[in-house]
Amino acid sequence: MTAVLAFSTPASGTAQPAGPALPITFDRLGRSFGTGNDEHVVLRDVSFDVVPGEVLAVLGASGCGKSTLLRAAAGLDRPSSGAVLIGGKPVNGISEQCAVAFQEPRLLPWQTLQANIAIGLPKSSSASRGKARVAELLDLVGLTAFAKHRPRAVSGGMAQRASLARALAREPGVLLLDEPFGALDALTRLKMQDLLLSLHRAAPATVLLVTHDVDEALQLADRIIVLGTEPGAPGATITNVVAVPGDRPRDRASAELARMRGELLALLGVERR
Known part of the structure; x- marks a missing residue:
């Protein structure tokens, strides 16, 4: 049974639907690997909705299936049961409506930051529109002066900014973030969180954020879903929902x-001191 922690009323700052933002529905999603005695259930009966323009964070212990959940939404993995719907349509392979940013920038080292960002453009973009969009994104993430630099010539934070700009290049209805700031130092991480909020205000796509950082979830999300296990049941499911x-x-x-940080850490098995 999912417990809903009534810390407070839903956030008044929830982004309003605008532009291409699309809803996400997880409908009794399950994922297991192997068969028979070797079967390993990772996710079990996960159901929730993300409304257009919302930022929803997923917290949970390491190995509980957070990234597996995100991969199903991105069309990078197929669920064993249930479904993911984006804009009311079942996810079946990689969708042009979604963009993904990972913990590592995953930039092409032989390309400039400008060229790496251009990789994210929709195939339908004209040359002029694509060039203008890349220039706009370079400006938004503060990399205009480094457009011609290659990834090895910039800091990790700058490379991650380029990765985020690449994800936004296609103007996605859904932005999927898999611990996108996890490899950064503490100060750069805070700056990247502020940057993400600025980008979301400018183009409020629906955001599904996987993170292991409770403070990050509280800073960025409208709601937080906690994944965990239940006694006697295999796999992780939703154990708590926090507004x-x-x-x-x-x-x-x-x-x-x-106060909420303490409550969430307790739910994740971290004792208060």
Whole structure:
């Protein structure tokens, strides 16, 4: 049974549907690997909706299936049972409506940042429109002066900004983020969180964010879903749903968020001290 923690009312800062933002539905999703005695159930009966323009974070212990959930939404993996729907249509392979950013930038090392961002453009983009879109994104992520640099010539944070710009190049209805700032140092991570919020205000796609960082989830998300296991049942499922109060950007020193942080850490098995 899913427990809903009533920390507060739903966030008043939830982004309003705009532009291409699309809803996501996870309908009794299950994923297992192997068969018979070797079967390993990763996800079991996961059901939830993400409304257009919402930022929803997924928290859970390492290995609980967070990335597996995201891969199913991206069309990079097929569920064993259930389905994922985007814009009301079942996900069946990689969709032009989605873009993904991973923990590592995964830029082509022989290409410039400008060229790497251009890789994300829709195939239907004209040359002039594509060039203008790449220039716009370079400006948005603060990389215009480094457009001709190759990935090895810039910092990890700058490379991750380019990766995020590449994901946004196709103007996706859904942006899937798999621990996108996990490999960055603490200060760069905070700056990247602020950048993501700025980009979301400019083009509020629906965002599904997988993270292991409770503070990051509280800073960025409208709601947080916690994945965990239940006694006697295989695989992870939704154990808690949390609505995060307040408009974004939120005060990182907020007493309310500090209290919620403690509650969420407890749900993840981290004892309070």
